[in-house]
Amino acid sequence: MHNVMNRNNVKVIGQGEQTIILAHGFGCDQSMWQYVTPNLADRYRIVLFDYVGSGNSDITAYKSEKYSTLHGYKQDVLDIIEEMNLQHVLFIGHSISSMIGMLAAIERPDYFDKLIMIAPSPCYLNDSDGYIGGFERSDINEILAMMEMNFAGWASYMAPLAMDQSNDSELTKELESSFVSTNSRVAREFAEVTFYSDYRSSLDLLDVPTLIIQCSEDSIVPKEVGEYLNQHLQNSTLKIIDARGHYPHISQPLETSKMIMEYLEN
Template sequence: MDLLKRNNVKIYGNGEQAIVCAHGFGCEQSMWQYITPAFAEQYKVIVFDYVGAGGSDLTAYNAEKYNSLDGYKQDLVEVIEYLNLKDVIVFGHSISSMIGMLAAIEKPELFSKLIMIGPSPCYLNMEDGFKGGFERSDVEELLEMMEMNFTGWASYMAPVGMGADAPAHLKADLENVFVSTNPKIAREFAEVTFFSDYRNRLGELTTPTLILQCAEDSIVPAHIGEYLHEHIPNNELAHMEAKGHYPHISHPRETVELIKGFLNGHE
């Protein structure tokens, strides 16, 4: 199968070193349009859709393969290897921060840096005292809402995720992206995302990592950035002024500045 078609891969930019942008749950590659132009002169920029999202080949979706993050990790690794890329910088938003981490743990030789935007290793409040932000019952209600009224779920989640201060057109754009996703696949990805727990893998990551933690994020509580900073061996934590879960959309300038500062500081 042609991976470029399967994952709707797009490549642009003038540089030798590659940046690969991995979108979060419910999203697709257009989410990166506000920050990638700032990197296109210096880097080769690759955007793609996970199988089941955006313009990917939906016939390639296999519920068994994608019933854990390993299936999505495989998408990311396969795109990188298909393009014969080395020393890749991964921009991972939300759950793709963990997908990028799993890929870098498995094949560290492929990666040079990892940028985690709004990351969380676990979204649930756990019995051991970890506060991921959601009760299991909250997530079960969310999944039920997706099943019963997908459009209603999208119109509820988009403004919550984007943040109260974000312009109305950005909230509407996000809602349109949510709605355009296959409801069954989106629900399965949501279940994989919100019930995941990768806290026990954080210590295995050796790739230099930037953690971007938003000031007010309805999906990821502020203390999660500190938790990741304490448990990932080689990282820098940046507390953003941006509010919401999509700073690369709502606050692109701040996002670009922090990423460039990290990349330039490690050259």
């Protein structure tokens, strides 16, 4: 049995009665929160972690069968909460972690006070029923094939697209190096789990109050997705942040922190 704190490289910073768990998105690790943590750390205790296969997690704990759905990642979040005996958790998830947090809060609503979803999507694929997820299946197949054939090439293609900045911007370079540092096999499997996931049928099971932070210009998640989530979650608030790209906590950290704090303190 892997030690949970080592397995997920759990770190704790900040002062405060209440605990925020920050959960990074696909292709990233806990360092992606570095621009918002200073704004939160004087009021909250912050738990940072890396999913298995990301950052400084214990790669030997990675099992394809466990992580073939988001439920494997959800279980790791619950393990951390239980191992640390956390209560009244405020969970902030970026991108696919929004759905991982949602699944955890559906299973154990007693653990969570509020969820904040940054650039979330319950389904990345366009659907014949009129749902706009942003991608066709052929787009995803191409991305996965590129990851298999030329992982570094995929990273240099994907980073400026996701950050919505030029190739030579500092933020794009930072994201690209994060992508490249991920274990390529794990990243390829996590990409498949992420982009083919569809958790729309679970949305009405979530009771925990939720803030959806949607970027005004996001090349990964179109604004229709935020509206869809807000319509289908029973206790949600949608805030549009004036930001380009899929990473407002990196490109607009002050504005993102302000939205987070306003929601948590009301």
